[in-house]
Amino acid sequence: MGLLEIAGLAKRFGAVPALVGLDLVVEEGEFLALLGGSGSGKSTLLRLIAGFEAPDAGSILLGGQDLTAMPPHARPLNMMFQSYALFPHLSVGDNVAYGLRREGTPRAERKARVAEALAMVGMQELAGRMPHRLSGGQRQRVALARALVKRPKLLLLDEPLGALDANLRERTGFELRALQRRTGASFIMVTHDQQEALALADRVAVLEQGRLVQAGPPRAVYERPATRFVAGFLGAANVLEGTPDATGGLDCPGLGTTLRAAAPMPAGTTACGLRPERIALGHPPGGANTASGVVEDLAFRGDDSLLLVRAAGGTLLRVSHAEEDGPPPAIGSTVTMGWEAAAVVPLAG
Amino acid sequence: MRRLPLLVPALWLAGFVALPLLVVLVLSIAQPGPGVPPFLLPFAWEGGLVLRPNWEPFGLLVADDYYVSAFLQSLWVAAGTAALCLVLAFPMALGIARAAPRWRAPLLMAVLLPFWTGFLPRVGAWIGLLRDEGWVNGVLRGLGWIDAPLPLLYSDLALFLGMVHAYLTFAVLPLYASLSRLDLTLEEAASDLGATPATVFRTITLPVAAPGALAAFLLVFIPAAGEYVIPELLGPPEALLVGRALWQEFFQNRDWPVAAALAVALLAMLILPIRLFQRLEARR
Numbered sequence: 001m002g003l004l005e006i007a008g009l010a011k012r013f014g015a016v017p018a019l020v021g022l023d024l025v026v027e028e029g030e031f032l033a034l035l036g037g038s039g040s041g042k043s044t045l046l047r048l049i050a051g052f053e054a055p056d057a058g059s060i061l062l063g064g065q066d067l068t069a070m071p072p073h074a075r076p077l078n079m080m081f082q083s084y085a086l087f088p089h090l091s092v093g094d095n096v097a098y099g100l101r102r103e104g105t106p107r108a109e110r111k112a113r114v115a116e117a118l119a120m121v122g123m124q125e126l127a128g129r130m131p132h133r134l135s136g137g138q139r140q141r142v143a144l145a146r147a148l149v150k151r152p153k154l155l156l157l158d159e160p161l162g163a164l165d166a167n168l169r170e171r172t173g174f175e176l177r178a179l180q181r182r183t184g185a186s187f188i189m190v191t192h193d194q195q196e197a198l199a200l201a202d203r204v205a206v207l208e209q210g211r212l213v214q215a216g217p218p219r220a221v222y223e224r225p226a227t228r229f230v231a232g233f234l235g236a237a238n239v240l241e242g243t244p245d246a247t248g249g250l251d252c253p254g255l256g257t258t259l260r261a262a263a264p265m266p267a268g269t270t271a272c273g274l275r276p277e278r279i280a281l282g283h284p285p286g287g288a289n290t291a292s293g294v295v296e297d298l299a300f301r302g303d304d305s306l307l308l309v310r311a312a313g314g315t316l317l318r319v320s321h322a323e324e325d326g327p328p329p330a331i332g333s334t335v336t337m338g339w340e341a342a343a344v345v346p347l348a349g
Numbered sequence: 350m351r352r353l354p355l356l357v358p359a360l361w362l363a364g365f366v367a368l369p370l371l372v373v374l375v376l377s378i379a380q381p382g383p384g385v386p387p388f389l390l391p392f393a394w395e396g397g398l399v400l401r402p403n404w405e406p407f408g409l410l411v412a413d414d415y416y417v418s419a420f421l422q423s424l425w426v427a428a429g430t431a432a433l434c435l436v437l438a439f440p441m442a443l444g445i446a447r448a449a450p451r452w453r454a455p456l457l458m459a460v461l462l463p464f465w466t467g468f469l470p471r472v473g474a475w476i477g478l479l480r481d482e483g484w485v486n487g488v489l490r491g492l493g494w495i496d497a498p499l500p501l502l503y504s505d506l507a508l509f510l511g512m513v514h515a516y517l518t519f520a521v522l523p524l525y526a527s528l529s530r531l532d533l534t535l536e537e538a539a540s541d542l543g544a545t546p547a548t549v550f551r552t553i554t555l556p557v558a559a560p561g562a563l564a565a566f567l568l569v570f571i572p573a574a575g576e577y578v579i580p581e582l583l584g585p586p587e588a589l590l591v592g593r594a595l596w597q598e599f600f601q602n603r604d605w606p607v608a609a610a611l612a613v614a615l616l617a618m619l620i621l622p623i624r625l626f627q628r629l630e631a632r633r
Contacts, residue, residue: 052537072540073548085538089556098552099542150542 001064003028003186004049004154009058011044011210018044020210021058028153031180031187033201033218035194037233041210042190046156049188050079062154073102079156082163084143086131092118092142093127099150117149118142120179137168144176148183155180157189161196173200194234198222206230228347231273238274238317239347249288250346254315260288261344273345276306276320281329283338290338293317295331309335370616376609378402387603406610416594416611420618423591427574430512431566434520437513438565442524443554446531457525464518472511472582479507479583508584516573520565527561528554560629567626571619591615 002025009022019041026032034042047053049060051072060067067075078099087095096117100110118124121141131139140163147155160176161169177200180187191197197204198218205215206229214226225231228239240259242252248264250272259272285292293311305328307319319337321328329335380389380403391402410416445456463471478484481498489495501507535557539549555562577592584590591611598608 050537050541072537073543073545075541079538079541081534081538083532083534085532085534087535087539087553087557089559098539098544102543102548146538146542 002026003030003063004188005059005061006045006049007059007061009045009048009060010056011041011048011053012056017210019048019055022210022212024205024212024215026154026186026188029184029186031177031200031202032189033197033204034188034190034207035192035197035204035233036207037192039209040207042192042207043158044210045207046079046158046188046190049154050077050156051075076152077154077156078147078150078152080143080147080158080160082158082160084139084163086134086139086142086146088131090131091127092123092129092131092134095131095142096127096146096149099146103150113149117145120148120182121145121175136163136165137172140164140172144179148179148185151183152185154186154188155183157187159191160189161193162191169196176200198234206233208233224345225273226348228271228273231345231347237345238276239271240274240315241271244269250344252313252315254311254313255291255317256312257291258288259344260341261346262341265346266348269346269348271347273347274317274339274343276318277304277322278343279317279319279337279339281307281319281321281325281335281337283336285336285338289341289344290336291317292334292336294334295329298328298331307335309337373609373612376605377406377613378404379606379609381604381606386605388605403606406604406607407614409607410610410614415589419589419591419594419611420614422589423574423615424618426508426512426576426580426588426590427570429509430516430573431520431570433509433513434517434569435524435562435566438517438520438524439558439562442521442528445521445525446528453529460518460521463514468515468578471514472579475507475511475514475583476502479510502583503585505585505588508580508588511579511583512573512576515576515579516569519568519572523564523568524558524561527558527564531557564626564629567622567629571622571626574619575615 004024004026006022006024009019009024010017011019022041022045024045034045036042044053048055049067051067051070055068058068062075062077065076087098090098093114096114097110100113105113114127115124118127121144123138123141123145126134126138126142131142134142140160144160147157157176161172164172173196176187189197189200198221201218203215204218204221206213206221208227208229214221214230221230222234225234225237231237231239240250240252240255242250242255242259244265244267245251245258248260250259250265250269252259259274261272265272283290291311293309295307296310296316297308299306303323305321305323307321307328309317309319311317317337375391376388378391380391380401381387382389389401391400393399393401441460445453445460448456476483479501480486481500481502483502485501486495486498489499531554535553536549539553540546544552575592576590577596580588580590581593581596595608595611595615598604598611
């Protein structure tokens with residue numbers, strides 16, 4: 001039995017469905033990332049779990065206790081808000097103490113736990129500051145301390161790194177994961193940033209239009225995306241359309257070749273995913289899983305260059321060229337490409 | 350050339366604020382006299398500038414219980430009006446701020462509309478409602494609840510009804526501005542941390558809106574302290590407020606220096622709340 005069990009959860013706003021019968025189980029001590037674009041329903045799901053919205057159908061169980069009809073203040077879980085939502089009229093220490101005050105924690109214990117929570121995020125020296133005198137990174141830490149001080153079994157995080165600048169984001173991400181391991185709480189993080197989701201979470205759940213389209217460990221979701229949407233969303237893979245042939249391959253006239261996966265493709269497959277970094281340049285032409293094309297454009301990205309290659313049949317392929325393989329081919333030159341069957345991922349839907 | 354836009358407000362302030370204020374200040378230390386206008390200037394040119402300030406009017410204000418009680422009553426009426434406005438305006442402003450966006454403009458309009466109608470007709474309407482043969486007494490008598498008309502008009506009740514009605518808008522608008530800016534996720538965060546709705550209101554909504562509430566209070570208190578028309582038309586005859594005292598000195602006793610001294614004293618008393626209000630606005 002998981003810590004959090006969500007079954008058949010549905011919610012619509014007016015005529016717009018936000019969630020359509022969603023099932024999800026989160027294990028104790030798990031770090032789950034809810035990944036999706038805007039309008040995918042990921043934030044709605046978080047707000048339903050926290051109790052700020054009431055579902056139209058379905059149930060939410062936390063540790064076997066039915067939360068569905070419980071008001072937010074009675075739910076034994078906490079949330080860290082995207083805007084941090086620090087109380088502007090209370091000091092850092094009083095912000096963190098707020099949740100303990102509501103429980104009537106005795107003064108001495110409250111002080112100790114506030115100090116402990118602030119120390120956990122390295123903010124113990126700033127307990128007396130007012131929120132408007134904190135930097136963005138400091139606010140984020142206070143919000144985290146405030147959400148963790150009640151020692152919830154489940155912490156919800158709405159875009160926890162979204163408001164931080166790039167160099168702070170990486171460090172804070174590592175700290176977030178360290179905190180999650182230290183507290184042993186389950187974290188559910190909402191994000192639209194696939195790299196953030198892949199880097200931090202034990203499991204990634206991809207939402208599209210109010211549906212859970214795929215959930216699994218980051219590597220599995222990244223390498224074997226289940227649908228076109230997931231393939232496109234995670235790391236921007238090439239999605240190649242074609243018609244299935246009799247031998248379990250996918251005939252792609254736009255690419256001028258037939259795609260073959262490691263195993264025969266399921267019947268009815270009409271698209272495959274192929275990651276830019278799995279395509280090798282200079283591969284001898286001819287046969288399945290090879291193509292040739294003209295380099296249309298090139299973007300240097302530091303450790304690699306991204307090439308846009310127009311295949312003979314007209315399809316535009318994104319190809320990654322690693323720096324250690326020497327200078328990338330020039331714009332306008334013709335290149336041959338090849339890839340392993342294992343790199344070809346049949347996509348559903 | 351870049352200072353040109355500042356010239357208009359500067360001239361306006363000089364001509365219509367600073368100069369009249371100076372006139373009042375000079376008047377307040379002038380000698381009352383029999384002529385037209387009925388005072389002698391506190392300075393003269395007799396081969397050199399000779400100052401003859403007369404401090405008697407200010408001495409009179411402090412010494413005479415009549416004026417002291419007028420000030421106390423004015424402060425009491427202003428504070429009472431401001432407090433009543435605040436209590437009424439808070440739920441109104443909160444309701445408008447939390448209404449669906451398409452309802453906010455019409456609801457604000459409904460608050461502003463009486464403010465835009467003439468001031469005297471509104472006071473007149475209260476007279477029509479509250480006098481002995483008025484609508485309220487008529488209805489109560491028609492229902493058989495009373496035999497003789499209730500003395501509603503020229504009472505503290507009528508005074509405060511008229512004052513609150515006239516000044517309510519001043520309280521609703523700053524409160525609405527403050528409450529509509531209140532980030533609702535603050536309340537969600539509080540309830541997430543275990544606060545019941547009542548506790549959320551007490552510990553988050555009220556304190557965060559407090560500067561707006563103080564602004565609303567002062568915005569009503571400051572003009573209400575000098576109000577003359579409403580107490581005169583609706584209030585009890587024994588209600589002696591600064592406005593009425595000033596009127597009597599000026600028009601009935603023709604003692605312009607005392608009238609001017611009353612005005613100066615009222616302004617001096619309001620400087621503290623005005624400064625408080627300005628600091629509050631600067632912080633927002």
